[in-house]
Amino acid sequence: xxxxxxxxxxxxHLDDRLFAEAPAGPPITxxxxxIWAMIAVAATTIQLLRMWSSLPLESLWAExxxxxxAGALAQDPLxxxxxxxxxxxxxxxxxxxxxxxxxxxEWYPAAMAIAGAAIVTGCAFVVWRASAAQIENAYLRxxxxxxxxxxxxxxxxxxxxxxxxxxxxLFACFWTxxxxxxxxxxxxxxxxxxxxxxxxxxxVAFLLPLWLLRLVAIRDRRDLVVVVAFAIGLAVQLGFSxxxxxxxxxxxxxxxxxLPAGVPLSIEPYWDWDLVPAFAQRIVGGAVAGQAIxxxxxxxxxxxxxxxxxxxxxxxxxxxxADRRTRILVPLAVLIALALFLVSGYQRxxxxxxxxxxxxxxxxxxxxxxxxxxxxxxxxxxxxxLDAGIGRGASAGRTGALQAGVAxxxxxxxxxxxxxxxxxxxGSLPWSEALAAGRAECRDAGVTEVRIMLNKPPFDGFPLPxxxxxxx
Numbered sequence: 001x002x003x004x005x006x007x008x009x010x011x012x013h014l015d016d017r018l019f020a021e022a023p024a025g026p027p028i029t030x031x032x033x034x035i036w037a038m039i040a041v042a043a044t045t046i047q048l049l050r051m052w053s054s055l056p057l058e059s060l061w062a063e064x065x066x067x068x069x070a071g072a073l074a075q076d077p078l079x080x081x082x083x084x085x086x087x088x089x090x091x092x093x094x095x096x097x098x099x100x101x102x103x104x105x106e107w108y109p110a111a112m113a114i115a116g117a118a119i120v121t122g123c124a125f126v127v128w129r130a131s132a133a134q135i136e137n138a139y140l141r142x143x144x145x146x147x148x149x150x151x152x153x154x155x156x157x158x159x160x161x162x163x164x165x166x167x168x169x170l171f172a173c174f175w176t177x178x179x180x181x182x183x184x185x186x187x188x189x190x191x192x193x194x195x196x197x198x199x200x201x202x203x204v205a206f207l208l209p210l211w212l213l214r215l216v217a218i219r220d221r222r223d224l225v226v227v228v229a230f231a232i233g234l235a236v237q238l239g240f241s242x243x244x245x246x247x248x249x250x251x252x253x254x255x256x257x258x259l260p261a262g263v264p265l266s267i268e269p270y271w272d273w274d275l276v277p278a279f280a281q282r283i284v285g286g287a288v289a290g291q292a293i294x295x296x297x298x299x300x301x302x303x304x305x306x307x308x309x310x311x312x313x314x315x316x317x318x319x320x321x322a323d324r325r326t327r328i329l330v331p332l333a334v335l336i337a338l339a340l341f342l343v344s345g346y347q348r349x350x351x352x353x354x355x356x357x358x359x360x361x362x363x364x365x366x367x368x369x370x371x372x373x374x375x376x377x378x379x380x381x382x383x384x385x386l387d388a389g390i391g392r393g394a395s396a397g398r399t400g401a402l403q404a405g406v407a408x409x410x411x412x413x414x415x416x417x418x419x420x421x422x423x424x425x426x427g428s429l430p431w432s433e434a435l436a437a438g439r440a441e442c443r444d445a446g447v448t449e450v451r452i453m454l455n456k457p458p459f460d461g462f463p464l465p466x467x468x469x470x471x472x
Contacts, residue, residue, distance in 0.1 A: 053421035061161035066462025068097035088202035124148035130179035143407035152290030152417035155365030187222035191229030198233025290413035295363025337377035442468035
């Protein structure tokens with residue numbers, strides 16, 4: 001077999017099993033545009049409602065104020081965009097902050113919260129469109145898109161802010177790399193998205209195996225646009241962050257901003273084998289049963305439940321290997337999820353492992369933003385297998401009923417964890433009160449700049465430095 005024949009055969013396998021042609025979308029009409037606009041507004045509103053007790057329109061989350069808005073107010077736009085944070089570029093967060101910083105200061109919280117929720121809504125739309133070739137069943141595909149909005153493993157830190165929308169963007173990038181759009185114009189849009197994600201979240205490096213497969217499978221300009229855009233974006237990201245990846249950006253005395261001073265982080269990356277069962281405990285369990293149900297079962301069953309979850313994940317991968325449509329995509333999604341979780345845990349493992357591992361008899365939403373992409377990837381693997389890998393010997397009706405039933409169960413489990421707001425880490429200090437305190441300090445102390453607190457102690461990290469002129 002000549003190299004050319006081998007390459008062509010490999011491409012054919014990849015076309016058949018990973019990069020199938022996406023069906024053409026329906027024509028865009030005024031009616032369709034209105035429907036999608038209403039869905040977008042509803043999805044964005046749902047995220048704000050999930051956070052309502054944390055006052056999402058009247059409070060800023062951590063870096064949204066103390067890093068992105070602070071940078072937009074104090075730095076030249078180009079300087080801000082090329083400044084790394086926590087070791088890597090976070091371009092989209094800074095791009096959003098630039099126009100928001102030009103608004104009246106009273107509008108900052110609502111603008112950042114709505115922008116963050118809108119970004120996540122956009123990711124749900126991308127997942128719905130990009131997964132059409134791999135998940136043909138509308139119930140399953142709709143459930144996957146809905147889970148971007150309703151994901152149960154999120155916590156107060158994850159929703160209604162721009163900072164942690166980057167983890168939903170990373171998941172959208174995964175599906176965009178699998179997407180082979182029907183037209184060149186749509187492919188250009190997909191390329192712009194993967195470029196933006198690459199210069200926003202260094203986690204795209206975990207998608208390199210998928211990108212390499214897409215590189216091998218290049219057929220035309222549509223593929224080339226997506227492949228090149230990802231490569232350029234990652235090159236820019238690494239060019240700015242290569243020497244800084246792994247830095248934690250911690251405040252003085254090794255304290256974690258937003259956490260009590262007595263909660264330290266190890267300065268150096270730290271490996272703990274408890275990360276392996278934690279993956280089954282937090283990611284596999286969260287994907288299937290949602291936060292509330294998964295946490296309850298862990299508290300009641302303990303290690304036996306984690307063993308069952310791990311066995312279930314291994315079984316899913318093993319069964320998927322037997323089907324041509326799933327033998328690459330399902331294991332690949334699970335392995336990327338596992339690698340992302342383990343490396344994040346290695347980099348961010350706190351003293352005692354409290355961030356990632358649930359203690360015996362307890363459950364929580366600690367480090368929730370690190371759970372987003374791995375959980376959605378595991379859900380994707382499950383739905384791809386359900387769409388293509390079941391029903392051997394079963395009637396189409398029974399298979400369709402099972403697919404719909406799983407979709408309803410997953411979404412229903414997520415709804416059991418709908419509300420994630422609380423007023424400890426966000427919302428304890430309404431923005432209007434914080435501004436009033438800042439204005440009083442400007443007036444009484446005669447200073448030219450004050451630090452606006454985003455929350456009450458002890459979760460009062462990331463204050464927003466702002467000039468008294470801006471407050472006036």
